[in-house]
Amino acid sequence: MNDSGFVHCRDCDIIFRPSPYDRACEYRHTPDGYVEITRDDCMAFLVTHARHALHTLRLTGSPVAHEGPQWDPMVATYWQVTDGLETFVIRGSRTRLEEPLRYQLLPGRLVQDPVSVEIPEEEIRERLDQALYPGVVPERRLGAFVAAFREIAWDVEPDQLETLYDISSDQTLSIARLPSWALERLMRQVRRIFDEGDAARVEPLVMALDEPDALHVLVRRQLRIEA
Numbered sequence: 429m430n431d432s433g434f435v436h437c438r439d440c441d442i443i444f445r446p447s448p449y450d451r452a453c454e455y456r457h458t459p460d461g462y463v464e465i466t467r468d469d470c471m472a473f474l475v476t477h478a479r480h481a482l483h484t485l486r487l488t489g490s491p492v493a494h495e496g497p498q499w500d501p502m503v504a505t506y507w508q509v510t511d512g513l514e515t516f517v518i519r520g521s522r523t524r525l526e527e528p529l530r531y532q533l534l535p536g537r538l539v540q541d542p543v544s545v546e547i548p549e550e551e552i553r554e555r556l557d558q559a560l561y562p563g564v565v566p567e568r569r570l571g572a573f574v575a576a577f578r579e580i581a582w583d584v585e586p587d588q589l590e591t592l593y594d595i596s597s598d599q600t601l602s603i604a605r606l607p608s609w610a611l612e613r614l615m616r617q618v619r620r621i622f623d624e625g626d627a628a629r630v631e632p633l634v635m636a637l638d639e640p641d642a643l644h645v646l647v648r649r650q651l652r653i654e655a
């Protein structure tokens with residue numbers, strides 16, 4: 429993917445995105461057999477709009493926003509761009525799969541809403557139960573652990589959370605873990621809630637620093653267009 433930006437024709441209000449694939453060979457079937465045609469989309473655009481007011485819109489480096497899963501080619505994508513003076517948002521979408529993306533210039537900028545953190549309490553409870561003797565841990569201890577996790581997680585600033593991975597089906601959502609100081613605080617609570625033997629069994633679950641399946645929180649970062 430090329431990230432140099434876009435070219436906008438002010439006269440026609442058409443946006444073109446130059447890419448390394450603009451010069452592509454096409455094979456067309458004719459009565460004489462297959463004929464190779466070199467298609468240069470960039471040149472075609474520049475020729476069509478040669479006498480028009482063209483300006484370059486460069487990406488500002490802010491995150492790209494998608495309206496749904498990134499793997500879905502029908503999902504609209506938003507880029508924040510600038511002409512050097514003003515900031516705009518370009519919306520790229522297609523109405524049919526076989527069509528190229530069409531771009532639309534929108535006023536405004538992409539802003540990130542405050543990050544929200546969700547705690548998967550049911551999952552944490554199950555993981556803890558599995559780490560001990562499943563089904564025999566008193567409910568009040570499971571509840572006390574979840575409460576301690578929640579309280580400590582709320583004390584962590586969202587930018588201190590360590591992202592483990594992003595959810596490919598929802599680009600606003602990622603899986604993150606608590607920083608080690610918070611996990612150590614949680615372990616101190618574990619030693620108060622459980623006896624020594626159980627605390628030792630819970631410790632690998634809580635402190636699993638490199639484990640992708642460490643106890644985690646869900647972090648939601650929503651981008652939206654602000655005029």
Ligand SMILES: [Zn+2]
Nearest residue numbers: 437440477480
């Ligand atoms: Zn034009």
